[in-house]
Amino acid sequence: MGMFTPYILTNTPLSANGVYHSNFTPTTSERDVYSIIAMASSNVGGTLYVEQSVDGINVIRADSLAMASYTDSNGNTNYSAMLKVAIVAPFVRVSYVNGSTAQTWFVLTEVFTKV
Numbered sequence: 509m510g511m512f513t514p515y516i517l518t519n520t521p522l523s524a525n526g527v528y529h530s531n532f533t534p535t536t537s538e539r540d541v542y543s544i545i546a547m548a549s550s551n552v553g554g555t556l557y558v559e560q561s562v563d564g565i566n567v568i569r570a571d572s573l574a575m576a577s578y579t580d581s582n583g584n585t586n587y588s589a590m591l592k593v594a595i596v597a598p599f600v601r602v603s604y605v606n607g608s609t610a611q612t613w614f615v616l617t618e619v620f621t622k623v
Contacts, residue, residue, distance in 0.1 A: 512541075514619040517602055521550075521611035528616060532564040532599040541620045546602040547590040548575060550614045554606040556589040560597035568597060592621075 517530045535541050548556045553575045560569040575587035593600075602618050 512620045514617050517616045517618055519613075519615045521614045522554075522604070522606040524606065524608050524610045526606040526610075528604045530601045530603070530618070532561055532601045534564070535595045535598055535600050541595055542623065543592055543594050543621045544600055544602070545590065545592045545619045545621060547588070547617045548604050548615070549586065549588045550575065550606075550611050551584075551586055552607050552609045552611050553577070553587045554604055556591050556616075557603040557605070558591055558593040559601050559603055560593075560595065561599040561601075562597050564599040 518528055522528060544558055546556055546558050548554065555572050555574050557570055557572045559567045561567055571591060571593045573589045573591045575589040577585055577587050579585055602616065604616055
């Protein structure tokens with residue numbers, strides 16, 4: 509299929525202006541990984557990041573996407589972002605910066621893919 513199992517990084521709501529960083533994950537050639545897909549969903553907006561590193565400490569590349577609002581089938585307004593990034597560095601992590609309102613719910617996931 510070319511895709512691994514999605515992994516929930518966190519589902520703990522963040523405070524106003526809160527930040528979440530996953531650990532850097534090695535992207536060695538043995539894993540045969542080419543891309544990462546990160547997805548964030550919440551009741552308030554924020555910004556999703558995929559960050560890459562050559563040493564697992566310092567970020568050398570950051571791709572970001574602000575969450576867009578949507579209305580679910582119950583009429584609730586929520587926010588979501590999905591970001592697919594080609595992996596070119598030996599380490600990658602997912603980060604999220606919350607907006608100025610505390611979240612009441614939050615889900616952040618990642619999946620590695622070969623495509």
